[in-house]
Structures are given as C-alpha cells and as structure tokens.
Amino acid sequence: MARKSGSHSEITGPRIRTEAQRLFARHGFAAVSMRQIAAAVGLQAGALYLYTPDKETLLFDLLKGHMDDLLAAWARVPAAATPLGRLESFVRFHIRFNLERAEAVFLSYMELRNLGPANFAAIENLRRAYENELEAILRAGQAEGGFLLPDSKLATLAIIAMLTGVNIWFREGGRLALATVEEIYWDMVRKAVGA
Amino acid sequence: MARKSGSHSEITGPRIRTEAQRLFARHGFAAVSMRQIAAAVGLQAGALYLYTPDKETLLFDLLKGHMDDLLAAWARVPAAATPLGRLESFVRFHIRFNLERAEAVFLSYMELRNLGPANFAAIENLRRAYENELEAILRAGQAEGGFLLPDSKLATLAIIAMLTGVNIWFREGGRLALATVEEIYWDMVRKAVGA
DNA sequence: TTTGATATTGAACGGCTGTTCAGATAGCCT
DNA sequence: AGGCTATCTGAACAGCCGTTCAATATCAAA
Known part of the structure; x- marks a missing residue:
C-alpha cells in the first residue's frame, strides 16, 4: 500500500499553511x-505543488478554513436565554x-x-x-422590545466593524487586559443598541 | 528659462498619482x-521616475496626501459649541x-x-x-458630564473603526441614502457614549 | 531485500520586476 | 529661426516570478 505513520505529508501540509499564513499576513x-514559503518550511518551491494546485488556492484554503473555524466555534458557544445575553456572548466571542x-x-x-470570482x-x-448570526440576535431583541435600533443590518455591520477594530491596536501585556477590553466594548455595544 | 504654461509635468504628475491610487486600491x-501605472497614464515606465524617486515613495506620497487632506478638511469644519455638537460633526464628517x-x-x-520604518x-x-481630535471631544464631553464612557481612548478607536466600516458596504444608490446612513450611525454613536 | 508508492529536488520555461540612462522629441523663449 | 531644456522613449540590467517535470531519495510493506 503506502506509508502511513511518519508520512511527511501529514506534517508538511499544515506547516505550509502555517508559514503561508504568517508570510501573507x-x-x-x-x-x-x-x-x-517553501524556504520557510525548508523545501524547494516545486514541492509546494504536491499540496496546492496553485498560489491562489493556497490563499483560498486559508481564508475558507478561517471562516469555517469561525462559524464552527460560534456554533459551539451555548446560546443564552435572552437576546441581551446572546448579544453579550457574541461580543465577547468575537473579540476573543x-x-x-x-x-x-x-x-x-x-x-x-486576490481571489477569483468563484472563490471570492x-x-x-x-x-x-456570520453576519446573519448577529443580525438574528439584534432582530430578536428588537422584536422583544429590549433593543432600540433604527436598522438591524447597519447595526450588525457597525458592531462587527467596531469589534474587529480591536485587532488593530490590542497587544498582549498592554495597558488593558483582554477581560477589561471585553467589558468596555460590551458596555458600548449594549448602549449602542439601546439596551 | 523653461517652459511654463502647458508644461506637461503639471498634468502628468497628478495623473500618475491618480492612476497609481486607482490601481493600488x-x-x-x-x-x-x-x-x-505608466500604461494607464500613457507613458513608458522610465518616465515615472521624473515624478517619483521610487515606487515606495509614490505610495507614501498618496498616503501622506490623504492624511494631510483629512486633517485639513476636519480643521475647516466649524467647531460646534458643545461636545455633543462637536461629536455629531465628527461623525458626519468622517463618514462623508x-x-x-x-x-x-x-x-x-x-x-x-509596504512603507519603510520612517515613512510608516x-x-x-x-x-x-486625527484620533486625538476625536478623543479630545470625548474627554470634553466626559468632563462636562454629558458623556458616560469607561475609557476615552478605546471609545475613540471603537467609534473610528465603526464609522470607517461604512466604506466596506456603502454604495451610491443602494438601499439607504447617505444622509440616512449618517443619521443612523450618529444615533448609535450618541447612545454608545451615553449621551 | 526487493518492491513500489510517497515525498522531494533541481533545473528549466517564458515572462515579468524596479530602475537606469543615452538618445530622441517637443515646445517656450529670445 | 534657432537654441535650450523639460519631457519622454526604448532598450538594457540583473534578478525574481509561478509553475512544470524528469530524476531521485526515502521509507513502509511484502
């Protein structure tokens, strides 16, 4: 048959993805x-084509993998009983x-x-x-009367943009601990949705 | 002396910057x-070096020019009497x-x-x-007691991230007019700062 | 030890890169 | 009209690009 244990492809594949992500970012x-990328893994360039058909697909696999992970991780977060609770979960989850x-x-x-139309x-x-997950929470809170917002779609995009912005400046060991940052952003989001 | 009126450099220079910005973006x-870039302007590549010492400087000039324009435009916005008024001005100005x-x-x-350390x-x-302009408004509102926010620096970054996010999705002639978008975001920002 | 698939190399392909520069072109000024 | 200079061309430089592929090394299974 073929080699099984110790097969290099099971190690090389992930390492290529890891190094590519690091370098692309x-x-x-x-x-x-x-x-x-090959040099970072310790290979010649030709060997990469055992693991990806071309450079764009390598990028696509990274982006796709990230989005799949994101949705799967959010699906594993226990749903709180109220829209307010679910919104808090979302804020903390997204930042973290x-x-x-x-x-x-x-x-x-x-x-x-850099993606072709289909991959894009x-x-x-x-x-x-992912956005729909948040919008569903906002709509539920609106229906219940707990949230007060003029447009659930815009609120969705505004909140996600605001939360993702944390990535630009947050540094481990900086002025504020992660838990504090979560708290502050949750406070601002809660107020912004009128709850 | 030299050529003055009709000199191509007064036309070619800006055109290079315009096309470079379009293509880079x-x-x-x-x-x-x-x-x-040269082809988009209708030149050979060598001619670009009459207008920029190298590619990175061309990028830097675009970024520097944009930031200068931004700060100058904000400086021209009449300062409202109250922090709340100034915050509203900032929100509308930034989006627009x-x-x-x-x-x-x-x-x-x-x-x-893509910038070297000095240019960066x-x-x-x-x-x-620019961020300090917003933070000064938030601090003034805090001192007056009109705003209620746990951290003025984080609020600054959160608000700017949220507002800049509009650029990702807004399209002229879409579901919402610009004035409506301004209104909605201003409402969310106002609530977020507790005013 | 032989077999045979897996995993990788190293060279080659045509083409593109940023940048330089000698030479041609064009248009204002005298 | 002639001169001067700002402006631009076109070729050249050394080097890197994504990708392919025959040849080779590696190692589990027989």
Missing part, C-alpha cells in the same frame, strides 16, 4: 513568493476569537481581492452567514 | 507594476469624507506595511493626530 499575498487568530483575520479582510463568492457567503 | 501595491475618497482610505488602511512612522503620527 506580514507582507501581503502578492509580495510573498512561492519560493519564500479574532484576537486569537489575528493573522487569519487580517488575511480575511485584506486579501479577498464562497468566502463572501460565509462572511454573510 | 484595486489590486494592491505589490501586485501593481510601474509599467502598469471617507466615502468621497474610498480608494485613498482603503490604501491608508491596507498598504501601510510619519503616517502613523498623522493618524494619531
């Missing part, structure tokens, strides 16, 4: 060459998850334009699915 | 070649100005990493100066 997709994967988040916002649409759909 | 700095220059805004957020620091300082 650091220098940008177009600025990183396949030879640089995105900070844990800063490079992947950066890529997902910056390198979409696929990522866009996942992004929209 | 569309495809990314690293993905656009000097030959592509950024939408009018979507490409420059996109560049300023995405291509900072110069842009960062201008960005910080």
Whole structure:
C-alpha cells in the first residue's frame, strides 16, 4: 500500500499553511513568493505543488478554513436565554476569537481581492452567514422590545466593524487586559443598541 | 528659462498619482507594476521616475496626501459649541469624507506595511493626530458630564473603526441614502457614549 | 531485500520586476 | 529661426516570478 505513520505529508501540509499564513499576513499575498514559503518550511518551491494546485488556492484554503473555524466555534458557544445575553456572548466571542487568530483575520479582510470570482463568492457567503448570526440576535431583541435600533443590518455591520477594530491596536501585556477590553466594548455595544 | 504654461509635468504628475491610487486600491501595491501605472497614464515606465524617486515613495506620497487632506478638511469644519455638537460633526464628517475618497482610505488602511520604518512612522503620527481630535471631544464631553464612557481612548478607536466600516458596504444608490446612513450611525454613536 | 508508492529536488520555461540612462522629441523663449 | 531644456522613449540590467517535470531519495510493506 503506502506509508502511513511518519508520512511527511501529514506534517508538511499544515506547516505550509502555517508559514503561508504568517508570510501573507506580514507582507501581503502578492509580495510573498512561492519560493519564500517553501524556504520557510525548508523545501524547494516545486514541492509546494504536491499540496496546492496553485498560489491562489493556497490563499483560498486559508481564508475558507478561517471562516469555517469561525462559524464552527460560534456554533459551539451555548446560546443564552435572552437576546441581551446572546448579544453579550457574541461580543465577547468575537473579540476573543479574532484576537486569537489575528493573522487569519487580517488575511480575511485584506486579501479577498486576490481571489477569483468563484472563490471570492464562497468566502463572501460565509462572511454573510456570520453576519446573519448577529443580525438574528439584534432582530430578536428588537422584536422583544429590549433593543432600540433604527436598522438591524447597519447595526450588525457597525458592531462587527467596531469589534474587529480591536485587532488593530490590542497587544498582549498592554495597558488593558483582554477581560477589561471585553467589558468596555460590551458596555458600548449594549448602549449602542439601546439596551 | 523653461517652459511654463502647458508644461506637461503639471498634468502628468497628478495623473500618475491618480492612476497609481486607482490601481493600488484595486489590486494592491505589490501586485501593481510601474509599467502598469505608466500604461494607464500613457507613458513608458522610465518616465515615472521624473515624478517619483521610487515606487515606495509614490505610495507614501498618496498616503501622506490623504492624511494631510483629512486633517485639513476636519480643521475647516466649524467647531460646534458643545461636545455633543462637536461629536455629531465628527461623525458626519468622517463618514462623508471617507466615502468621497474610498480608494485613498482603503490604501491608508491596507498598504501601510509596504512603507519603510520612517515613512510608516510619519503616517502613523498623522493618524494619531486625527484620533486625538476625536478623543479630545470625548474627554470634553466626559468632563462636562454629558458623556458616560469607561475609557476615552478605546471609545475613540471603537467609534473610528465603526464609522470607517461604512466604506466596506456603502454604495451610491443602494438601499439607504447617505444622509440616512449618517443619521443612523450618529444615533448609535450618541447612545454608545451615553449621551 | 526487493518492491513500489510517497515525498522531494533541481533545473528549466517564458515572462515579468524596479530602475537606469543615452538618445530622441517637443515646445517656450529670445 | 534657432537654441535650450523639460519631457519622454526604448532598450538594457540583473534578478525574481509561478509553475512544470524528469530524476531521485526515502521509507513502509511484502
């Protein structure tokens, strides 16, 4: 048959993805060459093509994997009983998850334009699915009368933009601890939705 | 002496900057070649070097110009009497100005990493100066007792991230008019600062 | 030890990169 | 009309690009 245990492909594949993500996030997709990625893994450039059909697909797999992880992780968060509770969960989850994967988040916002139309649409759909999770919470809170907002779609986009902004400036060991940041943003979001 | 009226350099220079901004915003700095920029203007690549010492400086001039314009435009906005009035002015100004220059805004957020340390620091300082304008308003509102926010620096960054997010989705002729969007965001910001 | 698939190398492909510069072109000024 | 200079061309430079592929190394299974 074939080799099983110790097969290099089970190690090399993930390492390629890890190094590619690091380099793409650091220098940008177009600025990183396949030879640089290969060198970071300790390979020649040709070997990368055992693991990806081309450079764009390598990027797509990173973005797709990130969005899948994001949706799966949010699905695992226990749903609170009230819209207010679910909104708080969402705020804390989004900040925490995105900070844990800063490079992947950066890529997902910056390198979409390097995808072909089909791949672009696929990522866009996942992004929209995530946005819909938040919008459903806002609509529920609106229906119950607890939230007061003029437009649930705009509120969704505004809140996500605001929360994702944390990634730009937050640094471990900085002025504020993660828990404090979560608290402050939750306070602002809660007020913004009128609850 | 030299040629004055009708001199091509007074036309070619701005055209190079315009086309470079368009292409950089569309495809990314690293993905656009000097030959592509030259072709868009109707020149050979060599001619660009009459107008910029190198590619990075061309990018820097675009980013610097945008930040200078931003700060100058904000300085021209009449200061309202109260912090609440000044905050409203800022919200409306930021949304409107950024939408009018979507490409420059996109560049300023995405291509900072292609700058050398000195150029990067110069842009960062201008960005910080702009943030300080908003933070001063928030602090004044806090001192007066009209605003209620746990951290003025975080509120500054959160509000700017939220407002800049409009650029991602807003399209002329879409579901909502610009004036309506301004209204909705102002409502959310006002609530978020507890006023 | 042989077999045979897996995993990788290293060279090659045509083409593009940022930048330089000698030479051609064009248009204002005298 | 002639001279001067700002403006631009076109070729060249050394080097890197994504991708392909025959040849080779590695190692589990037989």
